[in-house]
Structure formats: structure tokens, C-alpha cells
Amino acid sequence: MPKATTQFVCAECGYTSPKWLGRCPDCGKFNTLVEEPIAPATPASKKQTMRTAISRALPLSQVKYEKYERVSSGIAELDVVLGGGIVRGSLVLVGGDPGIGKSTLLTQVAAHLSKEHTVLYLSAEESCSQVKLRCERLGLNSDNLLLLNETNLENAEESILGAEYVIVDSIQAIYTDALTSAAGSVGQVRECAARLMRIAKSRGITFFLVGHVTKEGTLAGPKVLEHIMDAVLYFEGERTESFKILRAVKNRFGSVQEVGVFEMTDAGIFGVTDYSGLFLSDTRGEAAGAAVTPSETGNRCMMVEIQTLMCRTAYGLPRRMSLGVDFNRLVVLVAVLEKRCGLPLGTQDIYLNAMGGIRLSEPSADLAVCAALASAEKMTPVDKFTAVFGEVGLTGEVRGVGYADKRVNECIKMGFRRVILPEKNKKACEKFAGKIELVPVRYVSEMIRTLFPQNAGQ
Ligand SMILES: Nc1ncnc2c1ncn2[C@@H]1O[C@H](COP(=O)(O)OP(=O)(O)O)[C@@H](O)[C@H]1O
Ligand SMILES: [Mg+2]
DSSP states (O other): OOOOOEEEEETTTOOEESSOOSBOTTTOOBSOEEEEEOOOOOOHHHHHHHOOOOOOOOOGGGOOOOOOOEEOOSOHHHHHHTTSSEETTOEEEEEEOTTSSHHHHHHHHHHHHTTTSOEEEEESSSOHHHHHHHHHHTTOOOTTOEEEOOOBHHHHHHHHHTOSEEEEEOGGGOBOTTOOSOTTSHHHHHHHHHHHHHHHHHHOOEEEEEEEOOTTSSTTSGGGTGGGOSEEEEEESOTTSSEEEEEEEEETTSOSSOEEEEEEETTEEEEOSOOTTTTSOTTTTTSTTEEEEEEEETTEEEEEEEEEEEEEOSSSSOOEEEESBOHHHHHHHHHHHHHHSOOOOTTEEEEEEEGGGOOBOSGGGHHHHHHHHHHHHHTOOOOTTEEEOOEEOTTSBEEOOTTHHHHHHHHHHTTOOEEEEEGGGHHHHGGGTTTSEEEEESBHHHHHHHHOGGGOOO
């Protein structure tokens, strides 16, 4: 029997087994055994001779700065997200749902880089002719771009070593001979990425890896790779919407606060520099059920419209649906409005949508959600020139949020005339008093009275 070259190691407790087991006999966890290659044992005598240089610790003052060489990707928005351009010898993971535009973006980057560098597009999912078709569709003139359709890492290694920039599309589709498990399994994804990292660090080759987000978001998806990457970027947004947000969730060479806004068109994916009116509708202020909030996404403040629709529940249990705002958050805010402000929402189906496919993850959008819901319930539109922001607590109080002055500034820039904000943030925003009407509120009910004075109910 040939000697086994791989073993299965429990990711939780480190238990090793020669074959795969569904449940780790040691810690009892399910689905934690991952295939790993067995490193050949090095004889002690060889170890001695191999030790050539002893690492010495240095005092902080003597540590020299490493200069990062940055190259533009040709797409300004992507450069911003990367912290000022592509760092040579770095490993960047671009994750996102299938069809969101990862291959399109990286094809454009590859075509741009190939004007001055040797770039390899290792396409493990699509054939070379498919990639060429895409290049033609996108109008990319990239005669020097090298294409390779290969799923085996060992076979592709020679081409990889000959390039300065390598795009791997996707990391889940390639496999190494060192493991017996199928491509896309946790072990394969991890081992292939680790090999590429070693090449990147030793040869100074820059890698872009495409990673699909799996249904669970974790298993064999980009999550298992995050710790070995230099930068991890995620594409967000609904597939049907043309606007996508590229967010850095990890970046060793820049801030993770940055986001890039992209628009998907037939001619490719482009950075949107004027994103100011992107998430607002043209009919703002005409229909009931909508409110605008200045949302801090990454380092940018964007005005986002939240729309709601309410209709009487046909069956006993009211329906709630939310796109762009956390579902549980919506349910909590509906309860707050019902109990603390006396709005009868218990018999209404509620649908909520944040415009343009953007995801509002910060609690400062709470007050605008309440404003949109109150507007829908009262069948009265919110004034077109009023913006709202603030976090809402369970007692119906409005809590202060970060970046209040930046938000108010954005409201002024976008031509808003009144902003309803938490009382706590009033002081930080007083400097804008001459340019915009500031209405500080302490409770949600106060906001409702301000927005709908004739129709306040109670
Ligand atoms: N031949 C085509 N013509 C127009 N649009 C296309 C074509 N092929 C793909 N697309 C669009 O480009 C989008 C992004 O595709 P792609 O970059 O391949 O996504 P990913 O690599 O993230 O799976 C797709 O959602 C699709 O709408
Ligand atoms: Mg693709």
C-alpha cells in the first residue's frame, strides 16, 4: 500500500485521522475535519545544517521602513479601496455572489496592467475563448494579456512564475495534487491559497484571487482564506441592481473604512465618482412612505432614500419584508412605533427597501426607517427637503450617532433645508445652524410631531 501523503485534521481541536470522518471523535464537533498534506519528516542532522541564519530581534528604532511600491489598477475607485493602488507582492481576495461582476472587474484590471507588465489571467472556470469574448465585449485592447485555462495548480505554476501579476478566477475551481479532496473543499482552497501566498512573498508576484461566497458564507468560501490574505474585498449589492459597492473588510496596506461605488453597464464595470444622487428617487417628497437619511458607508457619506409600503394584512399574521435594512431591526422599530408612538401597525403588512440596492448596516438609519413607516401609516409624504438620522432605542429614545457633522454637511451639499437629528449630536452640528435648519429630538414621537404637525395623532 502506498504511504499516505495527506491526513485529516480537526479544525477545532487538532485531532488527526488518516481518513475523513463526519464527526470528530475527540471534540465531538461535526464537519470539522479538513484534509492537509503530511510534511515529510526532516532528519535531525539535516535540520542542523539547514539552519543557516539565526533570526535576531531588533530594537524598534533600528527597524527600517519598507517602501510599498504601488501601481494603479486603472480604476480609480478600486485604487481607493485598496488604499492607494495595488501593492506589489500582495495577495488580494475579491469575494462576492456569483454574477456580481468579479470577473468583469478583474478582466479590466488585467487589461490595464498588461499594457506595462506581464499579466496572467488564470481562468479555471471559463475557457480562454470565453475570456476573450468578454474582453472584446468590454472593448479591451489587451494584446499582451496572457490567458491560461487550467485547474491544476502544479500545471499552472510555470506560467504563474513567469508573470508579475496573476488573476486567479476562481480559487475554488483550482486544486493541488498534494491533496486528494475535490476542488473547492476547505482543504484545497486553503492549501492552494497558501501556496500562492508563498509564491507572492518569495517572488514579489501580485495575486488577485476571486472567491465565491457560498450559500452559508463560510464553508470553503472566502472566509477560510481571510487570515492569509493581505486585502479582502467584498462586492455587495443586489444582482439585479446596476450599482455595486466594493468594500474592504481587511487591508494590511490601507484603511478598511473605504468603499468604492461601481456601476455595471454593458461596456463593463465603472467607478462612480458622483454618487450623490444615486440612492435617491426622482419622485422624492411626492409619495407617502419614504424618508432620506445621510448614511456613512465606508469613508463616504451618501444620502439614501428608504421606502416603505404598507397594506392591510389579508391573513391573520402581518408580513414584514426588508431589503437593505436588517430584518430584525425593522421588526424592533415597528414594535417601538406601535408601543411608544401609538401607531397601529399590527394589522399592516410592511415592505421596506433601501434605494439602489445599498445595504444600510449602521443604526443611524433607524430614525429614517421610523419616519418612512410613520409617513406610510399617516399617508402623508415627508417633506422633500428634510433628512433624518439617529439611532432608536427600545424606549423610543433617539440616541446620538457618530460622524454627525459629516452627515449634516452632506445634507447641506445635497440641498436639504432641514435635518432632524439626535439631541446628543446638536452641539457638534451647531456650526451649520445658518445653512440648514437643525431640529434636535429626544424621542421618536417628537420626530413624528415635527414631520406631521397637522396629522400627529397623539
Ligand atoms: N455577454 C454579456 N452581455 C452583457 N452582460 C453580460 C454578459 N455576460 C455577463 N454579463 C453581465 O456581467 C455580470 C457580471 O458577470 P461576471 O463578471 O462574470 O460575474 P462574476 O465573475 O462575479 O460571477 C453578469 O451578472 C451579467 O449580467
Ligand atoms: Mg466569474
